[in-house]
Amino acid sequence: MNQKIKKILIPVIIIIALIFIAGAIVYQKQKRAGKHVVIRVSEKELGFLSPQEAAEKAIKYINENVLEKGATASLIDASEEYGFYKIHIKIGESEFNSYATRDGKFLFPEVYNLEEKPKAAAEAQPEQKKLTCEDLKKTENPSLEAFVVSKCPYGLQMQRILNEIVKNIPSLANNIRVEYIGSIDNGKITSMHGDEEAQENLRQICLRQEQSDKYWKYIDCHIKKGDVENCLIEAGIDKNKLDSCLKEDSKGLKYAKEDFDLEKKYNITGSPTLILNEERVSEFDFGGRTAEAVKTLLCCGFQTTPSACSQKLTENQAATGFSETY
DSSP states (O other): OHHHHHTTOOOHHHHHHHHTTSOSEEEEEETTTTEEEEEEOOTTTTTOOOHHHHHHHHHHHHHHHTSOTTOOEEEEEEEEETTEEEEEEEETTEEEEEEEOTTSOOEESOOOOTTSOOOOHHHHSOOOOOOOGGGSOOBSSOOEEEEEOTTOHHHHHHHHHHHHHHHHOGGGGGGEEEEEOOEEETTEEEOTTOHHHHHHHHHHHHHHHHOHHHHHHHHHHHHHHOOHHHHHHHTTOOHHHHHHHHSTTSHHHHHHHHHHHHHHHTTOOSSSEEEETTEEEOGGGGTSSSHHHHHHHHHTTBSSOOGGGGSOOOOSOOOOSSOSOO
């Protein structure tokens, strides 16, 4: 698999060249004034993507153009590093980091640090230990937190998985909580994919907090088409109560801040990210993004495993994005 990816490796010289165009400050000499003027250009004007957007574009390209049939790349997380976006990718049982330019136009499957001496292959890329059920922290009443954003294809994939678990094993619903990634700037909620996503995040947060008995009914509908109005009706949502929660300076923003504080606590950088009993875990250690894998992961968090955990769920990978089917 790694040999296949290495075939598309961009020469290191391109990386060096791109460093000079990745900055957000352009210098222009103004002769008539006899001075140098610094022109600050916004990331939007430079055509930069967010880390999540660049990562999703890279994953899509790898899956459609690089990997052999039957192999699938998935995103673990993405962050900014050295003026590029660092993309943590999983293919099969292997995890590795790639880099992309901030405009999402160039992908570097491998990057060499020119200030370090080369290491032996085994030392340079140590194999990451795959966690087992015995490795996970256990409590009498475990909590599985899934950090997502509501328009992210992979966030929707995780919501679909959790919804499948809740529908088939309702007794595990109290052990599952969806948290949202974002921030609050000047009294307004923001998210990585824009205002529409931010407002949907807030809507789902309000439903989770104030109409929890209808939260999963709404999610079950929303993950299919994203049809908010019809889903509110289908789930029997009290719209007056929801509208009150969504207003500026309302309880909704306070609820959202609690999510965002947890995001910072756990250093969450990608959607979805799973936290079990306050420790980061990976669904890929248990079979990938399937209902059975995530159910198994959650059940491993119990000190005394409930009988409901013996129920077998689907081992098919859940669909990404909005989808009518699992």
